[in-house]
Amino acid sequence: MGSGTVDIVIQLNNTDGYKYKPLDVIRGRVNLKVHKEISVKEVTVKFAGISRSEFQVNERRRTANGNTQNRKVTKTEFHTVAYDEGIIFPPPNVRNVSNSKEFTLTPGEYVYDFAFKIPLRNVCYLTNTGGRGVTHGDTRLPPSMGITGIGNINYQVRVTVKRASWFKSNPQEHKNPMVTSFDPIDDIISHTHPFFLRNSIVFSDKIHKRIALTEKPTGPESYEIPIKESARKKSSHFIKSLFGNKGPPPKFAQEYDVPFVFEVRCSTPFLRIGRVPQLKIFLTSKHGPERYRGIDNQTSGLGQFILEDFGIYLIGTYSVIAEGRSVQEQRIYRLNHKRDLSMELDLANLEPNPLHGTTADSNPFQLELPFSLYGDAVVLDVVKPTFDTCNIKVDYKLNIWAKFLEEKKSWGSKKLEFLTPVTVLTGVPAPQEYIQMMQIPPQLAQQVLETYPPEAFRQPDDFTPLYDDTTAAPISLNVEEPEPAKQNEKQNLTEQYSPAQHPEPAKQNEKQKLAEHYSQAQNAEEILPTYGSATKEQ
Template sequence: MSVKILLDQSGKYTNLDVIKGRVILRLFQPSKISYVIVKLEGEARTRLQGVNPDSNRPENFLEIHKLLYKMQRVFPPPNVQVNPREKMSFQLAPGSYEYPFEFKIPFNNSCLANIQAHGPSTPFNMAGFNIEVSKSAPHHVKTTLPPTMHQSQEAGIRYFVKATVNVPSLFKENPRAITYFSFDPIEPPRPKSDGEAYARRQHQFNDNPEQPKRKFSLKLGAAPTPPPVTNAQLARFSIDVRMPNPSVLTCGKDIPLRVLIKQQSPRSGPLYLKTFQIELVGHTNWVLNSASNLHYTIGIETDAEGAETELTRELWAGHTLPDAVCPSFVTCNIERYYELVVSVGLSYGSTIPGQDQFVVLPLRHRVEVFSGIRPPDELLKRVAEQRVRPQPPTQAATAPPGGLPAYSAGPSNLPPGSGQHPEDPYLDAPPSYEDAMAENIRPLDGPRPGYNPQPAHGGAQGGLFDEKS
């Protein structure tokens, strides 16, 4: 007996998409089967190392949040009347069988606390093996499904379709198949810009850096005392990094940035831009642009106090945000946020090394990274209507009792033994779309720029994801 999953469309999926495929079951001899189920799942895992206070030994603490869980029974078909409380089996002849399935990807996560266990994983020892068991955490947030992420060994998010063939025997393993896919969420509604946000740094150069003449001293090796520097001998400048407010970067798009250098006092020497670098700092650093030995003249010596010089956008034009950058998100156990760091290197008086006054000034600016997948106009219209007429939240449906799963291609069914703890409400999170708004909205049509992670595979993160989990 073998089973595999074939998706009708490979590649990247987003909210509102309908993921379709087939479960192909091959039997090499007559076999009894109870049922075949297909699950659409998404999970966020974190593994951090701590020290057990009892044994004083390092241990891994695993936390798993089931962000997405939908289940569909494809065999027996829904037109076959079965009693979910009875264990039934069907005799199938040798051959190949195909069972189609489809799921619609919602907007929000469906992560619920486990009623019976909370907190991080608790390792225990069995037959000399250190087995790691995950327990559900007590805190959860309700927010938009986060993107696929597998850039570290401490945290990761993956999405997959899993098929399980249940055989009515305690001595036979249930055959399973799993296939992974990349998920990139629809970005939230873009707020209207209400001006510019900025980061500012100030610096002053010595406007008369002549070296004093060495005078005779009775003390051997004594350094000459330089004359005091007055305010009249200081050339003062400020640097502004300005972006639209709110500051949003889009995967695969140019950076909406302005860099201005303002003269704040008279000066007698030239000012040059020697280096320029832009970094996007998250959990890792993404160098977007770096340039040196520019010798770019900024203004002239006779500029009045308060004169501003805007750096040419050719310094960063065409250096788009890499599409491998994960969009910003917040979920139960992982948060991804970014700062844009613009480092400006200024040289005063000369461009010759050793004869100039050179300084590098970093400016940090908090930004949001969007996926670049714009929401449909119809959805934005419903969001605006929802703000006028708020509706009470709906209660998620629980799975029916019994050993046979119910047929469902619609709302999420919870995993067995899971549910929302009455004392653990969802914590505050950024606003997201409600799934009820998009119930009848068709999937997005057309090109989908933006985040393009590499396909995730089990074990790709040093054991963070286990195929058997």
Template sequence: MSIRIALDNPPEFYTNLDFISGRVILLLHRPETIGNVIVKLEGESHTALTLPPPGDRDDYYRHRPPGSGIGNVVTENHKILYRVFQVYPDDGAGLMLQPGQHEFKFNFKMPLNNICHDEKAMGGLLGLGGLGSGFRTMDGTKQLMLQHIKATLPPSLTGFPQEAEIRYYIKVTIQRPGFFKENWRHQVGFKFLPVEPPRPPKTSQEAFARRPFTFKPRAITHQRKSFFGGRSSTASPLEDPSQTPPSIEMSARIPFPTIITCNEPLPLRLIARRLLPTTSRDQQVYLTALEVILVGYTHVRVQNLMNTERTTWVIVSAPQISPPIALFENHTDPVDAEFEVPSTLWKDRRLPNTVAPSFRTCNLARRYEIEITITLSWGLSTPSTNPFLNHKQLPQTITLPLKLSKVDVFSGISPPRELLNALGTTGPTRPPQLPQRPTPQQQQQMQRPTAPADPLYPPQLGTVSAAMYDDAPPSYDEAMADQLAGPSARPAYSGVTAENSPSTMPPEKS
């Protein structure tokens, strides 16, 4: 016997509104009675942190030390995606399958939002004893006891062994009737990258980080040479009263709102502004080194324990710019004159394909900052031509750190235009409005006995029963999404190095 899941034309990664279709291929070497063949589309956001010792109250969280046991580790697993499809048999009655190869087709559509926030859907799983004979679905009791938020499905995420990961699967269970017969199971993982939220309209505004500075008065060293070619042992720094130290303000700017896109270059501008007038070319300032780093902060939560992991991606690393870039070509430029550093150093540097978009889900979140380190030099080394006097002007260097916080990384996968138009984000169409508070007549109508609603299909917007919920049940965007196909254009992404590698997370405690 062997089981294989074959996906139809799988892309590098799936996204929202994509159809995931394929076949379950079952190879039998002898006749077998099969009860059910169930295919599930699942997504999990799994976190684990170590409890601090009872007497250590200063530590709010603590990493799990290597080689430690799991007795002091708490875990939290959210079923952010869970859909079930019974592919065999159609009537629910088990049949005998003959030796040979058997194929069962399945088809899912990736939704927009997670499912674990929906209490009615999770509560409905409590009463499902199974689909057919002997097959049990997920028990929703654990999900009801966790804290949830409604959000877009997060991207696949690994890289934090035994602490955090987000994975997506296609799982198949083949039920075999009989007390001593085990069910057959198989699964295959896939990468997922969500569509980006609607982008705000473009404006001329810019977010910036700036830092003014003034060099110290320049020092000159004199080293006399003897007639025999040797140097004297004394050297004294002297201030040059004829030179006024340059005063400049450096700023890093990106368009506001601060949005950068996966696998695209940074829309960064570096601006130098003159704060004091200059009188000679000797007051020239040069850019000699530049480093641009994207910093990601992954916030991990398990119950009331919190931890933040810091990850860095080097976008630009130029420890020595040759030749140095002169910030002002003309020393007669007036005060407040600006000079924009040429973007040749970073305009072709795309974000690494391991950068995931910003996201927030129930127990994990990712945010970003941009850290820029600029090294400037006042003047360059210029030795004297006098053979008896080594007159060397020592250049001054200064390193300035600049930080752009609250940077959002978008996936670069635009949602379908039809969905944006339906939600009113483009054009004159208004977005759907939340229902108003019910009138007294409607409240009386609510109190009348009615047939129980299907928990997997809550009432839609605008109905009387929908007004009973604080969070409007899903949904206009979900309903529109069911009619749309997935986006076509998508960037390169490698957020999960091996989506089918074994999980590194500690097992959950029952």
């Protein structure tokens, strides 16, 4: 698109819906089709990411007649989380020798390559007045997102033809690449540790439903187990006593309490989008299975009860700031919810707990619940990963609950519930460049990377750069052009983006081996041309 004088077409290398991530290179090509001769100052290309918060609040405002009334007011605030720009016309060789502030593009087609390196961390400027202000935060670059009533984070590549005349509009065109975040492998290594969620429950006054005998019973009454009558039926004994019924008081079976612990074992506080949470669910008991079996080693029914309902939810809390006001909005995502399960559980099936004695408050016996109960609790794509900017922040808690019944026809139920903080990740593995920057030991990096499926290492398609040093060159923003005789482009990138000192030769060899191990899965050694070209098609 463009104007009647010039048409602008932008082509990016994000084919097939690829989402860029920090440290990726966005390569692109600009095609200018000039219909009539045009005088320009320059042609620029910009890459920007804007975090926009927006919500409504009630405010009391004074009306024209002096009264006050409540009105809904929209609060909006913009923060720049990424920004870079450069000039693609006139080319560097012209700018270096010319002091002219006006250049002419004659009719024809012009092609310019460009490249941006997506930053690792955000540079958050308050931009509600349209200018670049003071840095507000230093956090990881947030992903593209948009939620009604909260705001959005958008990234944009914009090409502008700046005309020489102030009285003529500047033709523009833009593309909105999708940006995601990768999983911080250093945090995963540092903070991955198993933890346990436990809550106890007791079914009181239960009796054996089945009694195993060592000898054959001699009469039909030998099979009967006296069952204690409910409170509603106690009045009949009182009525019978008024009429002289002096029969012996009923004998009841011995009653027991059946305690157990509902236990969720989580291997990590990180959840990945598109994956099931890494957890297992158990019932644990301080009593062994023999308590709930007869002398024939079969269940006595004492430890039987019903799992009726079960659910796993993810609760996201968005903290949003705009124009000095702040609000919190919750979004609840259902990962799994199963009603009317009628799943029969029996503590007679308890087994020894291998973790007994290794963790605090662990019971010696356990019964694992089937994976089918929660195996479909996938973190959906609509969930945004955990992120933090100056005006939008999201935190998550994992909510797991279960409802038990003593009997299938019981009216009363006992419900247990957990709520624990978690971090939601995109499921995109950290690139080799980041692993080297953080100086992650290859063995640890390999253990983490092996947990990702092969398709997670996909890279965007690339262009073949255009080279013509006599006309123009694409820009690689944030990367200084090196002198070819002094150093190659890869070394320049490493110096530009690495916060750490160069590793020792032995460490370099280890990292090289790790890179080779994953070379089929991802292009870890991508070389970014810091200078290309633009050509005019004849």
